[in-house]
Amino acid sequence: MALLEILEFPDPRLRKKAAPVTEVNEAIRTLADNMLETMYAAPGIGLAATQVNVQKRVVVIDLSEEKNAPLVLINPEFAVIDPEQHEYQEGCLSVPGFYETVCRPQRIRVSALDRHGKALDFEAEGLLAVCIQHEIDHLDGKLFVDYLSTLKRQRIRQKLEKAHRSQA
């Protein structure tokens, strides 16, 4: 297993659209394992392949405090069950240090493949629903900062650019 580099906003590679996985094979399982390890180490509760510069539709999630309930979603999609929007303070491993309120539908129906290529179909609500939507956004080149006001987004960008410059 290996830790992967997590891209940070405003890295343009976060804007790339991920391609569907055509075959769930050993390479995809290794990617998912490395993503889980990277996510746990960060630490985070969700990570999309786009964030580690792999343009494939793979997402890993683990909401448990004990880090023992990993969920691997391949080619995930969702449909809104309850269009009522809920607010949630979101953060993102690609936007380190910033937490902002984002509104999203609160109940969704999710379909995806698991790490063995088996079809999954389930309902999600609350934090899980938020997290899945946040990660699927990544696969489409979208970030939670896109939901914020221009002013807020610019401020976050400038702070991160400054941080990157001082690391360089």
Added chain:
Amino acid sequence: MNRNKPPVIRNKGARRTTGRPQRGKSPAKPAATNLRAVAATLIAGLLNQQGSLSSALDVVRVPDNDRPWLQALCFEVMRHYPTLQALLTPLLHKPLKERDQDIHALLLIGLCQLRVMRIAEHAAINETVQAADALKKGWAKGLINAVLRQYQRQQAELEAGLAPAEAAAHPQWLWDAIQQAWPGNADRIIATNNSHPPMTLRVNRQQESRDVYRDRLDHQGIAAEPCAFAPDGLRLRSPVPVDQLPGFYQGDASVQDESAQLAALLLPASPGLRVLDACAAPGGKTGHWLEIEPQLHMTALDVDADRLRRIEENLQRLDFPETTLRCGDLGFPADWWDDQPFDAILLDAPCSGSGVIRRHPDIKLLRKPEAIDALVEEQQTLLRSAWSMLAPGGVLLYCTCSILPQENAEQVARFLHDTPDAREEPIDAAWGIACAHGRQLLPTEEGGDGFYYARLRKVIAG
């Protein structure tokens, strides 16, 4: 995603996150130093749709004096790929597996040597068979030997069975597209696509005139002719390595195709103008624009950090250190733009490259017709995004190195139709063909590459 309550102590040291772009490519490791085997490994990567030939050659490790031969071999195989593949198909009883594409590549190499490169038959066959050992695939020796010998026996028959597109070394879709778009010029375009490109220089007009530079070349025994349409251009009678060009490292001249040298001439250039080269890497046109007017406030953008470094190198060589370099996606201005509109924008859009096939013959293998539609959509998105950053009264030059109307005149027609504040500013020139919108240069053997230009002005509302 991470939790809304950040951990109290953040272990900065353990975070492996940086926003700084990292080298994405890992160097190709050839299985051996047998050059045919190295070529087979590179070509196998292309057959499996990974990367491009020039990027593979950039990172391959071989002794310097072997490089020209390796490069020539790979280019020749790509130039003839559609023909070689069509000849090979009936000779192979079943297709090779993905992991054995290096053997497939060796067969193409063998055929290319027999058919095109006029390498002595026994050498072509024996050396190619031996290369299988270098790839540690001794099992394939019999296969390679049998296929190449069978080709020799059945050559006349096999050649006679080629379809016109195959015989002309073009994929069918591209052959069709060329015939459809340019019926009167198709034969000439196809012949040019299969030829070896000239090496053309752009003399840095900040340093000296092209006549003076031509004399300097002459002193070095390098023969050059002035280009017909590009005032800074000199076409070399035969290509030379850049380190033999006088003053190359001092920025006296750059390598750039004649058609590409027309871009900067179509753009406004006056001191203090705020300008954007929106898809700039490796900075060929950026450099020319600055040579014409060094006092421009230039921003050079590219989405690819590795390629952005090439702009930096080029502008250092030409001594334009003031340029603002940005790594960003033109489609997402909010991620990199400072909200100050530009007075002029050059959009040299990512395209099919159908005008530069002689320089990038791997296009024949790598481009798929299905991908063209997506490319056309992307170009439209980029055009709209660039437009949003253009000041009223400003000029945008849209260009591609394509000869396909969808990417060019049709693209611009759609944009003009949807954009009320855009007016076409016709290009009055001695070169190229006037289209419904913009001007098209077709590739010619003695002249420049295939290129398309359209100039658009943002009218001031009122």
